[in-house]
Amino acid sequence: MGVALISIRNLTKRYGSSITALDGLTVDIEPGIVGLVGSNGAGKSTLLKILLGLIGATSGEATVLDLDVRTRGTDIRQRVGYMPEHDCLPPDASATDFVSHMALISGLPRTAARERTAEVLRHVGLYEERYRAIGGYSTGMKQRVKLAQALVHDPVLLLLDEPTNGLDPTGRDEMLELIHRIGAEFGIAVIVATHLLGEIERVGSHLVAIEGGKLLRSAPLGEFIEHTGTLAVEVDEGSETLAERLAADGLSIALDGRAVLVDVADGRPYDLVRDAVADLGLPLVRIERRRHRLEDLFRDAAPVPAGPAGHGPAAARDQVGVDPAVGGPS
Amino acid sequence: MSEPVTAATSAGATGSIYDIGYRRYEGTRLGRGHAARSLFVHSLRSSYGIGRGGRAKIAPIILGVMALIPAVGIVAALTLFAQFGAGREFDEQVPIRYDTYAGTISTIVILFCAAQAPELFGRDQRHGVLALYFARALRRSDYALARIGGFIAALLILELLPQVILFLGRVLLTSDIPEAVADDLPSVGPVLAQSALAAGLLGGLSMVVSAFTPRRAYAVAGIIALFTIPNVVAGIVVGLGSSTIGTWLTLVSPTSILDGTNAFLFDTRLDSDFFFVDLPGIAFVGAALVGIGGSIAITLRRFARIAT
Structure with missing residues (x-):
């Protein structure tokens, strides 16, 4: 299977004349669990909607499963599953009724719809509660119904x-575990759009990072991690002393x-x-291996596809807000 | 690398592993048509609260029962009078007949529209379900048509079921069943046509309102206003002495249009104090058809453009 699962060529999407959600994006995506990473407003949701044929691109081309998104939207949507970011469940229906209705559609x-519903709800971990109205579910349960x-x-x-949106840490772990199983055991290709790079590191095999509608990088996850090892050593007191000592040992350190x-x-550092x-x-x-934060990716931001982009020593690095909230269409 | 194992290739050991895990779906996949039909049936059922919580059933059941009461009452009274040999006399006197039934229950039908139409379109928009529909084989137009069609079908049942009961009662309670059937047969065409026009016009217009107003309360108010205000305005205009304008205003009042089509289809005269008595009957039928076509077109356009 040499054909790319998804092939995107020069894809541009503008809303009106002022907002550019995607700006000449070109990338190929292979089967596996692929993380589509970018800050809010980077164009992730827009890209997913174009791939589903839900909205049209301003220019450029894209194919999903070798089908053109402009002309074969119906065929694509029959073979693709979509979990939107926002709420999309009617509160007065039960999970069983709703999911089997969606299977019919x-x-x-x-x-078959009834059988598959029972099976899938079991896989996502909904049991007795599936006969109750969705309105009474917790956020975690709702996310499972959406999945x-x-x-x-x-x-x-x-x-x-954003499948882990609004979930507590436990719910997040369970959702990620589920995504991992879907990709690894069920044999279904998965694209996860998220602004949390850490999540992709745990389940993904490949990473596509976009910002401002442009491609930052597309590479196997291993490449990101190999080049960016940072060890965080957390001590209750005396971090300056430790820093001085390690610097004296010839390591490049930052506080x-x-x-x-x-x-x-x-x-050597260990x-x-x-x-x-x-x-x-x-x-x-604690001693913890820290990986790339999203903002680090953006710091190297040369929009060159698949460049292993040499990463200098972790020099003076300021604490940057984890969630660079940028407005715009999402 | 886990290769999906198909039913055909999974023999022996590998098959047993997949039995406890995820199973691929290898059965038939029916396309758009099946999806649209399923949504049509879902809309019809939802209109009566079926497949939703208990509270969703209260309004449609009460209104459905109210629509049946005149028919059941007439049949009951007819039974009583027939026992005293006065069935025919009663039949001639009773004011609730095929040609008046639609008018008798029109308020109930309007309330049903106001209560249930916002549930179909408003719910999908309020809760974001639209995105899930559009992410499937269904096209946007399929969605809109299946929803409208399901609702109009629900209204058609509301209109026709009482008249079926009326028919059965009238026929089965007489001694000469073939003659009774022959008596009522000429009414079947007009009954069907009038019910279809009423369901189409009231259903179509209330679906337009609810398509544009996801908020339930506003949609309910909007539907009731649409069905009552034009009629009142037309009456006032006529009362002020401008009967020409008033006459044409009746053609934008859905309830007046249906009064007119009813009179035309059953070939009865409108009450003489009706101010729009001068209009030709076919004008009302035309207005009803334009209203139905227009509301479908507007709804299709709405859902072709709506963002999800």
């Missing part, structure tokens, strides 16, 4: 728009609140950190 015969309706017709490709960030480009903390007798809270 997807073209499944009545008996179930996208999965009920056994799509070849699943498009998930981030109580944490000391150490570049792990070579294999031993050095252990020794330093032990020698200084510091109360160690």
Whole structure:
């Protein structure tokens, strides 16, 4: 299967004359679990909607499963499952009724719709509560119903728009685990649009980063991580002392609140950190391998496809807001 | 790499693994037509609150029963009078007949529209369900047509069921059933036509209002206003002495249009104090058809452009 799952060429979408949601985007996406990462307003939702044929592009081309989004929208939508970002469930229907109704609308015969609904709701982890009205569900349960309706017709490709939105940490873990299973066990290609890079690192195999409607990077996840190792050493007190000691050992370090960030480009830091903390007798809270934050990606932002973009040592790095809230169409 | 195992290729060991895990769907996939039909049936059922919570059934059941009461009452009274041999006399005197039934229950039908039409279009927009429909094989026009069609079908049942009961009662309670059938047969055509026009016009217009007003309360008020205000305005204009303008204003009043088509179809004269008595009957039928076609066209346009 050499054909790309999704092929996007020079795709541009403008709303009116002032807002540009996508700006000449060109990228190929292969099967697997692909993270579509960008800040709010980067064009993720717009891209998903164009791929579904829900809205038309201003210019450029895109194919999904080798079908042109402009002319074969109906065929694409029959084979693709879509989980929107916003609420999309009627509160007065039960999960069973709603999901099987959606299965019918997807073209499944009545008996098959009922069977698949029971099966899919079991897979997403909804049991007795599936007969109750959705209005009384928790956010986590609603997200599961949204996922179930996208999965009920056994799509070849699943498009998930911010699937962990509004979930607490446990709910988030469960949702990510579910996405991982869908991609790895169910054999369904998944595209996850998110502004949280950390989530993709946990489940994804490939990453497509966009910003301002342009491609920042598209690469296997491994490449992102390999080049960006940072070790965060968090101590209750004495982070300056630790920083000085590690700097004296010849590591390139930076301070981030109580944490000391150490570049792990070579294999040495682990031993050095252990020794330093032990020698200084510091109360160690945690040692954690930190990965690329979204804003780091944007910092390298040369819009060159698949460039392994050499990443300098983690020099003075300010604490940047985790969620660069940028307005615009989403 | 997990290759999806199909029913045909999964023999032996691999098959057992997939039985406990995720199973691919290998059955038939019916396309757009099936999707549209399913949505049509869903709309029809939802109009009567079926498949929704208990509270959603209260309004349609009450209104449905109210629409049936005149028919059931007439049949009951007819039974009583027939026992005393006065069936025929009663039949000639009773004011509720095929040609008056639609008018008798028109208020109930309007209330049904106001209560239920916003549920179909408003719900999908309020709760964002539209995005899920449009992300499937269904086209936007399929969606709009299936929803309108389902609602009009629901209204048609509301109009016709009482008259079917009336018919059965009249026929079965007489001694000479074939003659009674022959008596009532000429009314079947007008009954069907009038019910279809009423369901189409009232249903179509209330669906237009609810398509543009996702907020339920506004849609309810809008539908009631649309069905009552033009009539009142026309009456006032005529009362002020401008009967020509008033006459034409009746053609924008849905209830007056239906009074006119009823008189035309059953070939009865409108009450003489009706101010629009001068208009030719066919004008009312034309206005009704324009109203039905127009509301479908406007709704299609609305959903072709709506953002999800």
